[in-house]
Every structure is written in structure tokens, then in C-alpha cells.
Amino acid sequence: MHQHSDNCHHDQLLDPTAKRKQLAIALILIGGFAAIEWGAGQLSHSLALVAEAGHMVSDCFALGLALAATFITQPALRDGWIGQHRLEVNPDRRAETWAALINGVGLVLLAGWISWEAWESLHQPALEIATLPMLLTAIVGVVINGINVKLLHQGSSDDLNLKGAYLHMIADMASAIGVIIAAVLVAVFHWMAADCVISFGIAGLILVSALPLVQQSWQQLQASGRATD
Numbered sequence: 001m002h003q004h005s006d007n008c009h010h011d012q013l014l015d016p017t018a019k020r021k022q023l024a025i026a027l028i029l030i031g032g033f034a035a036i037e038w039g040a041g042q043l044s045h046s047l048a049l050v051a052e053a054g055h056m057v058s059d060c061f062a063l064g065l066a067l068a069a070t071f072i073t074q075p076a077l078r079d080g081w082i083g084q085h086r087l088e089v090n091p092d093r094r095a096e097t098w099a100a101l102i103n104g105v106g107l108v109l110l111a112g113w114i115s116w117e118a119w120e121s122l123h124q125p126a127l128e129i130a131t132l133p134m135l136l137t138a139i140v141g142v143v144i145n146g147i148n149v150k151l152l153h154q155g156s157s158d159d160l161n162l163k164g165a166y167l168h169m170i171a172d173m174a175s176a177i178g179v180i181i182a183a184v185l186v187a188v189f190h191w192m193a194a195d196c197v198i199s200f201g202i203a204g205l206i207l208v209s210a211l212p213l214v215q216q217s218w219q220q221l222q223a224s225g226r227a228t229d
Contacts, residue, residue, distance in 0.1 A: 022162070027063040037137055062106055066162070068099070164217070
């Protein structure tokens with residue numbers, strides 16, 4: 001009886017339909033806001049805001065990849081049972097683990113791009129930053145990412161695919177908070193370099209969240225490969 005309860009709990013956490021709904025809603029929210037944020041970044045001359053928009057675009061790809069992986073990993077029909085009859089779940093989740101690994105690598109690459117852009121900007125004449133649109137856009141970004149963090153948290157501790165998407169949202173929310181800090185520093189202290197400094201901080205947060213995901217998913221793929229040999 002105890003074993004049956006544990007299996008039911010595990011199946012509930014990894015239910016494909018619920019997972020697809022979580023990922024689809026997050027994808028729509030992020031995709032709808034990314035273009036607005038990029039436009040606001042261009043308007044305000046904020047590298048941090050443009051970097052955050054780029055992060056959201058990468059999130060769209062990551063969420064789409066995670067969503068596609070849920071369709072690749074399908075339940076396996078065994079003994080011909082269908083409909084209301086017993087259906088055994090396929091334990092092979094390598095497609096979703098690959099998606100998690102690619103998401104993590106994508107985050108590492110994104111962190112490198114943001115760092116490069118920030119370094120380049122530090123060695124160029126600073127443009128006047130319009131802090132009001134920068135600040136307002138970042139606040140909206142925090143709200144949207146907060147919704148997605150709450151949405152994707154369920155099941156993320158037991159599912160590497162969801163964990164990858166969840167970490168993207170965490171890093172994105174941290175990025176938006178960093179943009180708010182940069183906007184305040186520029187507006188109050190006229191410290192134009194704060195935009196670049198915060199961009200470096202955003203890159204660091206993204207990297208810290210990505211490396212454990214890359215390591216964990218790679219180890220799981222290796223273990224899965226050994227199990228099939």
C-alpha cells in the first residue's frame with residue numbers, strides 16, 4: 001500500500017498533461033513580454049534591459065525545447081492495455097534529460113554573451129540612460145517571472161526537464177531585479193556604469209544556476225547509458 005502511494009505521488013508530479021500546461025503558459029507569458037522588453041531596452045539605452053530581453057528570448061527556446069521533450073517521452077503501451085485499462089509509464093526519460101542539459105548549456109552561453117557585451121560597453125562612451133522606462137519595464141518583468149517561478153516550482157525538484165525551465169525563470173527574475181537596482185543607481189547617483197556592472201552580476205547569477213543543472217543532467221545521461229548497456 002505504501003509503495004502504491006509513492007508511485008501515485010511520483011506519477012502526479014510527472015504527469016505529462018499538467019507539465020505541458022505549466023510550460024505552455026510560461027512560454028506564452030515570456031514570449032509576449034520579450035519583444036516589449038527589448039524595445040524598452042533600445043529606447044532607454046540600457047544594456048542590462050537588453051540583456052534581460054535576450055535572456056527571455058533564450059527562455060522561449062528553452063521552454064519550447066522542454067515542452068517538445070514532454071511529447072517525445074511518451075507512455076509505453078505494454079500488454080495491449082489502453083483507455084481505462086492499466087497503462088505502464090516508460091521509465092526512459094532521456095529525451096527530457098537531454099532537454100535539461102541543453103537548457104543548462106544555453107544558460108552558460110547566455111552568461112558569456114552578457115559578460116562580453118558588458119565588457120565592451122565599459123570601454124565605450126556611456127549613453128544617457130532613460131531610467132523611467134527601464135525601471136517600469138523591469139518591474140513588470142519581475143511580476144511576470146514571479147508568476148512563472150510559482151507556476152513551474154511544482155514538480156521541479158523531481159523532474160530535470162521542469163527543473164531546467166524553473167531555473168531559467170529564477171535567473172530571469174534575478175536579472176529583472178538587477179535591472180531595477182541599476183535603474184535606481186543611475187537615476188539617483190548618476191552612475192552610468194551601474195548598468196554594465198549589474199549586467200555582469202546577472203551573468204554571474206545565470207552561470208551559478210546553470211552549472212549544477214549541466215552537471216546533474218550529464219551524470220543522469222551517463223547513468224542511463226550504462227543501464228542500457
